[in-house]
Amino acid sequence: MGALGSMAFVLVFNFFLFRVLPGDPVETLARNRLLSEESQVELRAVLGLDGSLWQQFLTYLGNTFTGEFGISYTYRLPVSELILDRLWPTVVLVGTSSVLAMVIGLRIGIRAAWERDGRFDRVSTGSTLTLYSMPEWWLGLLLLATLAVGIGPFPGIFPVGNLISPGVDATSIEGVFDQAWHLALPIVTLTLAYLADFSLIMRSSLIDELGEDYLNTARAKGLRDAMVRRRHAVPNALLPATTLIALTLGFVVSGAITIETVYSIPGLGLLTYDALLVPDYPLLQGTFLFFSAAVVVANLAASLLYGVLDPRVRG
């Protein structure tokens, strides 16, 4: 229900945004090619901009559900085609970084909470808080400058940007390795940025559980400390952590946009950045709808996962 509501909200918001845009989209499209009155009217009909507001809304809904997001001003191609074309680099980049960040971040958070105020906790919380306070793209710029461009006498070891070296076939084995090599630094950057959030969330969730009586019971039964942590404390702490991590999914999207811009990876993020510089409204709206839908679906998945993890919800 919540997911449907969010999506409906995004759709309605997007619709009205399209109506208050400065300038008429038809005129903008017609500016470069001299269009006759008739073809303008025709274009209006194609874009669903004729008829009453209510009719327009219905056309818009129909278009959206059939994947018609309009035609990009700059590329002169359907927005849906552009999005599909640019999807994979983003999926690989964001997917790998999120999984890595989750595995590493949760571990750091668990250990920090368990050894609260110990040395590991002080160091890890200090560094994750610093990472949390850092714009992820600035970290990207620093890594790019030091490891890819190189400073002074030290040459850079990583490629400076883009997804593949010129002249390499993307489908060959060499091409796959080349792309992985190009993605290495962006993935490291995003992993560092994401894991700060994950580990801080996990730490506070687990600390919330530390005072509970069932942990004393488990210890009184004579369970080893590691067992108490793994079997009793962590599963319970994972529940609130799942909810909170689902809320940071929007941040995952932000990271994709800025990091792709910094490393010039031709994914959805860079597409968004290029679109906002023009500004290419249909493309912007397409990516906005797409990102929102992705986050809504991911949230839905998180709440289903919550149901699996929590027997009380499973009922």
Added chain:
Amino acid sequence: MSTPTPQLAAETLSPRKITWVRRRRAAAVTWREFRQHRAGTAGLCILGLFGLVAVLADVLADPAGLMVTQATGEDLDSPSGEFLLGTDDNGRSVLTLLIHGTRVSLFVGLLATLISMAIGTLVGIASGHFGGWAGGSLYRVTEWFLVVPFLPLAIVLATVLGSSLFVIAFVIGVTSWPGTALLIRAQTLSIEAKPFLERARALGAGHWHQMSRHVLPNVMPMVFANTTLTVAIAILSETTLSFLGLGDPKRVSWGSMLDDAFTAGAITTEAWWFLLPPGICVVIVVLSFTLIGRALEEILNPRLRAQ
């Protein structure tokens, strides 16, 4: 008869005065506990320093140094005696830009937070206070809003509304309130269950009176702790939006400096003096706000305290 006993003094005070005395005492206790927090206190001191720089920006660095036409240095010159942090791609002193950027970054961060907290607190209290469909639907709207990813929404809003400091602050404010609203709602629900609210209702207090006189003062400490955390997010957001070129083109902020550095190729020309200082300032200020917010949260939420 010259010195009245404490009880007598209390009797002559109006109820409102008693409330104020009590609140002042509670604030003093919180302040004492806050000062025990090393990280929080350090954050506060650092922020004080940055605040001072923001207020005294015109005194510390001549605002004329912000004009591209009056730039006196070479383009992208490394630090020297004349330009302590070197120059930017227009020959302006990076230090001057940094000092004036402090003012803009803090201003946008605080204004955005003000908007976000106002909406969040209002919606949170209202959705917690009113049962039935009114509170329920407010809660739903908050949840929907919460899921929409911040940056794409902010980008779309900012491209449509144009770019000025106020627009940026507005965009950040209206996109970042749902988290606050949910937190305040949870607090409101727990306060609504307390006997003193039942007493107020029994005495015939209206909705407005209950919310403004009983609920609001009690959620205020939580609002305060959340505010400092929101400022941190708001400053980060302003930096990111400016970096993407959505900032006010007429104003220099830390984010727009980094945008300039990026587009001027400071990475390949190794102009570290242009790339490092703004970023370091962002990290320090955001970290300070975060540390203060966490310290306050720990003081106000007993569950987080060390056992």
